[in-house]
Amino acid sequence: MQKQLLLGVEAVARGAIDAGISGVYAYPGTPSTEITEYIQESRVAIARGIHRQWSANEKTAMESALGMSYAGKRALVCMKHVGMNVAADCFMNAAVTGINGGMVVVAADDPSMHSSQNEQDSRVYGKFALVPVLEPADQQEAYDMTRHAFDLSEQWGLPVLLRVTTRMAHSRAGVTTAPPNDENALHYPEDRRQFVLLPVNARERYRSLLGKQPDIARESDASPCNRYTDGEDRSLGIVACGIAYNYLMEVFDGRPPHPVVKVSRYPLPRKMIERLAAECDRLLVLEEGYPVVEELLRGYLAKEPVAGRLDGTLPRDGELDADRVAAALGIPRRATTMDVPGIVVARPPALCAGCSHRDVYRALNEVMTAYPGGRVFSDIGCYTLGALPPFQSIDTTVDMGASITMAKGAADAGLSPAVCVIGDSTFAHSGMTGLLDCVTEGTPVTIIISDNESVSMTGGQDSAAAGRVEAICRGIGVEEAHLRVLHPVPRNHDELCRVIRDEIEYPGVSVIVPRRPCIQKASRDKKKQQRTP
C-alpha cells in the first residue's frame, strides 16, 4: 500500500479514525489543532457521522469524550499541553471511574514554546492520574500507537494518554495505514456505580486503579512500544524517549554503539532499565520536556551516575535536536561555516494589516493615555500580539480567560481603571464564569470582547460564541446600557474612543464588543465559496 504523507498530528487523527472512534472532542490549540481538522475533512469520518465539532473548551471536550465512552463507544479528545490544565479535573477522575468504550487523550506539548505560555510536560499528568502514557517517536508510530492506545484503553478499562511534541506533530513523513475498524456498538457500563464518584464508590474505584498499577507497569517491559537494543560500547547506556530517539539515531546514522532503551510507553519498562544500568557504566537520559525519567532514575539517594537535563549534560529547557544530543554524547558535529550576518534583524509576528484588533488597540491606547493608573489585562489569542510594538497595549497574558478575572482582582485591590481585552472564543472558553463573578459583585471593570467571530491564531475555527456574545452577556446579567457593540474600522475610531472612555468612567461592569470578522478567515471563506459554486 502506498504511503501517505501525513503530519504527525494527522497520523494521530487517521489512527483514531481507523481505530473506530465515534467522536473527537477538542478545543483548537497549537500544535494539536490539525488532529480535529483532519477528522472534520475525512471521508470516512463524514460517511460514518463521527462527532467532529469543536467543543467550548478542553474540559467540556474531555467530559463529552468520557460520556461517549460511558455509552460504550470509542472517543478521542485532543488539546495542547496547557489544555490539560483546563481538563485536569475530568482527566484525573476519569482514571478513577475508568472507561467503558476506549478513550484516548492526546496532549500536544510545545517545548521551546513556539506558540505557548509554558513548556509543561504532559507525561507528568499521566503519572499523576496513574494511566498508561504512549509517546510515539515518529509519524508511523503516531498512527500505530493511536490505534494501539484504544485497545490498551479497553484492555485496562482506563483512559490512555498519548503525548506528542511540536516537532513530531508538525512534521510530515510517509505513513502506511491499515483498513479501519468498525465502531463499537452502543453498550452501557455493567456496574451502575462505576461512574458515580460518591466517596463510598470512589474509594473502591481508586483501590481498583491502584491494584492495576503493578500489572500495567510489568506490561511495559513486554510492550512493542519499548525496545532494548544492545551495543558493544557499554561505557554508556542510553534511555531515549519519544522523539529524542530520532536525534540519537541521527547522530549515529542509525547505529548507536551503546546499548539503548527506546521508551515510547510509560510507566517505564523497569526490567530493561535495570538491565541497562547493570550492564553499563553510566546512563544518559534523552527526553523532550521535563527530566521526568531522569529524576526517577536518579532519585535522591541513588548512586548510579545518570546524566541528562538535570546535571547540565543537556539544556534544562527548550526542545532537543541532533546538535544538542551530539554535544551531550561528546561527539563533534560539523562546524558551521557561516554566521548570521549582522544586518539580519528579528521579524516578530504581528497583527495582520487590516485586522480589527488593530483598530481596537489604536483606540484603547489613545484613551488610556489619560489614565496612567490604568492597566490592560489581556488573554490568549492573536490579540496577545498587542503586547509587542507598535501597540504595546496590554499588561498581562496568563491563561485562557484570565483577563477578566485578573482585572477583577486588580479592581478589588483598588487598581483603576481595570480594563481587559479578550477574544470571542477565549470568552466562550473560559471568560463567561469570570464575567459572572464581576456581575455578581458589580466590580468596576471594562471588558472589551474583541470579536472577530473566529479562533484565528489556530487557523480560523468557528468560535463557540459566534452570534451569541451579547445574548451570553445579557444572560449573565450585564446591563443593557453598558453592553456596547461597535464596528471597529478606521473611520469609527473616534466613536470607539468615546465609547471606551464612557465605559471606563462607569463604575460597574461594562462590556464593549467591537465586532468585525477575521480578515484571514474572510479571505479563506471567500476562496472556499469560489471553489464550490
Added chain:
Amino acid sequence: MKTDIILAGVGGQGILSIAAVLGSAAITNNLYMKQAETHGMSQRGGDVQSHARLSDRPVYSDLIARGTADIILSVEPMEALRYLPYLKEDGYVVTSSAPLVNVPDYPPLEALREALEALPRRVIVDAEALAREAAGNARASNVVMLGAASPFIEIPFEYLERGVIAIFERKGDGVTDMNLKALRAGRQFAREHAG
C-alpha cells in the same frame, strides 16, 4: 542520495506549497521524507522556516543539524541569511530578491544585496518577474524558486514536475501548466546564473 533543504520565508508567503511539491515528489517515488513546519503564532507575518529532508534511506531527525543543509531555499532575501549557520560548506543559497519589508529596522537593500552576492554559492532570482514572464502570473513565483533550487536537489527533475502536477491538478489544467512553466523557468535561470 540525500538532500536537506531549509525552506525560509515570512508567514503568509506560502513556503508550504513548495514543501507540498517536494513531499509529493518524494512519496510517489518511494523516497523517505520528513518535513517539519512552523504553525501557530509565527504564521502572523513572522519569520517561518520548514526543514525538508529527502533521502533514499530512512530519515531520523525531523530537523536539519547546523552546518549540514544542502540548500537554503528562501522566498525572501533577508530570511535567506538568517539560516546560514545551517548551510554546509559547499551548500547553495537559492533566494528570491524581492524584500518583504514589514519591520521598521529592515536592512538597507544595498547592504542586503551585497551580503547575498558575497555568498560563494548562490542563485538570486527575481522570482516574480520570472513568474510573470515565463508563466504569465506572479503567483507562480514560489514554484519558480523551487525550479531554481532543482539543479541542487538530488532527485530526477521529472519527479518534481510530477509533484507540481499532483499538487495543482485539482485547480485545473491552466494552473498546472502555469506552474510547470514556472518550475522549468526557475531551473533554466539557475543553470545560467548559479554563482
